[in-house]
Amino acid sequence: MTSLDSFRLGLLDPGYPAPAGLENGAHKAAGNRYDVYRNNVTHSLIAALRTAFPLVCKILGSKSFAGLAPAFVRSHPPRSPLMMHYGAEFPQFLANFPELSKFGFLSDCAKLDLAFRASYHAADSLSIDPTAFQTLPPDVVMQERLKLAPSTRVLRSRWPIFDIWRFNNVINAPKPTLQAQDVLITRPEFDPQPHLLPTGAASWLDRLGKGDTFGEAYDSALATTPEFDLSKSLIVAFQSAAFCKVQGL
Structure with a gap:
């Protein structure tokens, strides 16, 4: 193992000794400085997790999240210098x-947090004109290929993740009831917003996102979800x- 490997491995593990031979500018052992540095690294990564996963943090509580986060940080060092990708x-x-x-729903809540982050950092785009779309003849509509905005995200879940998000973010929101929910996240202005999707709409949007025509996406959604409501x-x-x-358009 090289000295660089030893330095890197010890950064996220407080039980790992300071690299042998590590010295400060005065050629004295720099173990204490290394301890301070790795403590700062760990705390900065935990802070990045708090920022990236506000819903998970709120559900668990600050104290429980702080106890859980170091275990993730130690086993998942950053792969990019951009903290917007961490976690x-x-x-x-x-x-x-x-x-x-x-708490099986917690993983999907984390996915929802990630979808919010991805939407926030996505490229800007102009929105389609609904009026122009509605004036098209039906046969033309069925051949159109609608394009999802770069900030659009769709998340399917067997848990009531929209209701969970609302309960934790909206005053006097009703308590979630056990049901599957699909969520659409868009960014019409500056901040991403979640929207509860009708049954089958997630499949429909998924097909449109993969390049299907309007008619193909509609047929696909209807085949898997007979109660799909296009309107x-x-x-x-x-x-x-x-x-x-x-x-x-």
Whole structure:
């Protein structure tokens, strides 16, 4: 193991000794300075997790989150110098954490937090004009290929993640009831906003995002979800600016 490897491994593990031979500018052992430095590194990564996962932090509570975060930090060092990307593995970490086995919804809440972050940092775009779309002949509509805005994210869950988010962020919001919910996240202005999707709309948006025509996406959604309501889904998508402007619209 090189001295660089030893330095790196010790950064996130307080039980790991300072690298042998590490000296300060006066050629004296720099173990104490190394301890301070790695403590700062750990705290900065934990702070990045708090920022990235506000819903998870609120559900767990600040104290419990602070006790959990170091375990993730030690096992998942950053892969990028950009902290806006840190924590991508956190949902899976929560799903596999034994002490949280009774909180199955927590992993999807972390995915929702990540979707918010991705939407926030996505490129800007102009929204499609709903009026122009509605004036198209039906046969033309079915052949259109709508494009999801760069900031649009769709998350499917077997848990009531929209209700969980609302309960933790909106005053006097009702308590969540056990049900599957799909969420659309868009950024019509500066901050991402969540929207509860009608049944089947997530599949429909997924197909549109993969390049299907309007008609193909509709048929696909209807095949998997017979109760799919296109009108309700269009209202949510248009009002939330889920689609970006394409030629002619």
